[in-house]
Amino acid sequence: MPGWWSGGSGSGQRWRGSGPRVLWARLQRVGETTTRTERRTKPDVKIAISCHPTYGGSGAVATELGLELAERGHEIHFISYAQPFRLDRFRERVYFHEVEMDQYPLFEHPHYALALAVTLHEVASHYDLDLIHAHYAIPHATSAWLASQMRNGQAGPRIITTLHGTDITLTGQHPSFHTITRFSIQHSHGLTAVSRFLREETERSFGIEEGRIQVIPNFIDTERYRRDREPCHRATLAPDGQKIIMHISNFRPVKRVEDVVRVFARIQEEMPARLIFVGDGPDRPRAQQRAEELGVEEDVVFLGKHSSVEELLACSDLFLLTSESESFGLAALEAMACGSPVVATRVGGIPEVVVDGETGILADLGDTDGMGEAALSILGDDGRWEEMSRAGRAVAVERFSADGVVPVYERFYRDVLEARPRVEARVDPGDSHPVTSPEGP
Numbered sequence: 001m002p003g004w005w006s007g008g009s010g011s012g013q014r015w016r017g018s019g020p021r022v023l024w025a026r027l028q029r030v031g032e033t034t035t036r037t038e039r040r041t042k043p044d045v046k047i048a049i050s051c052h053p054t055y056g057g058s059g060a061v062a063t064e065l066g067l068e069l070a071e072r073g074h075e076i077h078f079i080s081y082a083q084p085f086r087l088d089r090f091r092e093r094v095y096f097h098e099v100e101m102d103q104y105p106l107f108e109h110p111h112y113a114l115a116l117a118v119t120l121h122e123v124a125s126h127y128d129l130d131l132i133h134a135h136y137a138i139p140h141a142t143s144a145w146l147a148s149q150m151r152n153g154q155a156g157p158r159i160i161t162t163l164h165g166t167d168i169t170l171t172g173q174h175p176s177f178h179t180i181t182r183f184s185i186q187h188s189h190g191l192t193a194v195s196r197f198l199r200e201e202t203e204r205s206f207g208i209e210e211g212r213i214q215v216i217p218n219f220i221d222t223e224r225y226r227r228d229r230e231p232c233h234r235a236t237l238a239p240d241g242q243k244i245i246m247h248i249s250n251f252r253p254v255k256r257v258e259d260v261v262r263v264f265a266r267i268q269e270e271m272p273a274r275l276i277f278v279g280d281g282p283d284r285p286r287a288q289q290r291a292e293e294l295g296v297e298e299d300v301v302f303l304g305k306h307s308s309v310e311e312l313l314a315c316s317d318l319f320l321l322t323s324e325s326e327s328f329g330l331a332a333l334e335a336m337a338c339g340s341p342v343v344a345t346r347v348g349g350i351p352e353v354v355v356d357g358e359t360g361i362l363a364d365l366g367d368t369d370g371m372g373e374a375a376l377s378i379l380g381d382d383g384r385w386e387e388m389s390r391a392g393r394a395v396a397v398e399r400f401s402a403d404g405v406v407p408v409y410e411r412f413y414r415d416v417l418e419a420r421p422r423v424e425a426r427v428d429p430g431d432s433h434p435v436t437s438p439e440g441p
Helices: 057-071 112-127 137-149 178-186 196-206 257-268 284-293 309-313 330-337 368-379 382-399 402-418
Strands: 046-050 075-080 094-098 131-135 158-163 190-193 213-215 243-248 273-278 300-302 318-321 342-345 360-363
Touching: 046 057, 046 112, 046 137, 057 075, 057 094, 057 131, 057 330, 057 402, 075 112, 094 112, 112 137, 131 137, 131 402, 137 158, 137 178, 158 178, 158 196, 158 402, 178 196, 190 196, 190 402, 196 213, 243 257, 243 309, 243 330, 257 273, 257 284, 257 318, 257 368, 273 284, 273 309, 284 300, 309 330, 318 330, 318 368, 330 342, 330 382, 342 368, 360 368, 368 382
Parallel strands: 046 075, 046 131, 075 094, 131 158, 158 190, 190 213, 243 273, 243 318, 273 300, 318 342, 342 360
Antiparallel strands: none
16 A cells, blocks of 8 residues: 655554544534543544645645645645645655556556545545545546445545536536536535635536535635745846746646737837746747747746746736636736736636736736736836735735635534534635635535
8 A cells, every 4th residue: 555654643653543533522623622531632633635746726725735734733645646746845744645556558548546546445444534635526536436435335534525627617528527527526525616706617517506515715825925035036037127027827728828928028018028937838839939929039938847936926026817717816816925916817716816906907818908008007107016016915815825714624624524514715805814604504
């Protein structure tokens, strides 16, 4: 059984046997008392997190959630085919289990979903897990359900599925996956989505009844993402004092990176600027070609993938997001936390993050001229830039900080384990921080 120990009590211990499950003892709030005579004081809840380990919003948030939960006393087991890229050092109460797959000539493609189900089942049995938190409906929620069926009717961990975006808007819509996506969603004990947009899209596309999906937004560590972070690479990125325009993505077609270049070209007509691309993906060559066609290639920099994007965002004067679909817009939130105003398309969940006219400006999809004018109106007015910079930071801290959102997940876990009425994190434009309210039967 693959797995290594990243922290916790009992140094050198690879597997720990299942003890009596005392859920109520693990669910007490700090300061509350319990009449149970037998209780585990640590960990509070044992949770497996199944996620994509690569660069991207879902993997980043899933990993950060697990690390934050471990800091709060929970035992976390990451399960994936590779170590999550943000799991970069030793952490107490954190384990990683690699899903191993062998190649057989009979199988044309590796059966990751089946191998994942086996690993989930084995980890759940060995560690007496309370919860499996699947990030993305397929394959993670599907594999979690398969793992539960392997227990032959015995009680096992409850399944929570967090919907992040393309599992609903793209992959899940394909005829080959629509039915299994719907099945996996319906057979989860708890469901969350990262935005109201995604919740409504899931209800509409998969026939999920209203009230089942709870909106708990993405979050960031606002101490990590901040304007005054050192080192600052401005002198390297803009050696002649140009304005720094930044874009971070996986360069998939949905990101419309050619539009980013078009907007930048409009900005450069009025002021010296440099465009910094962070990330990589299939449309990078198209962005490079567009920069050459528009004559701005000398001021367009492709840095490739970076794990410490906060060091770069701390230098950004403006962040561009030209996507045709975004379920949340995590990169925009990271930019706002670093005091960078955002110019973005008014699509998906972006308006739930970027406050139009306050922390940035939203434009219609494909309106690169309008986005260029919006960018110039911000960059050309120091007073307006300062106001938007401060407002963006304030929104990130007050509504989307780890300290505000992670406790909402903890309450949601408790409610699922106790089968209480569900709670929802509301992050409306006028809210100062996530709050919860009863919802559901």
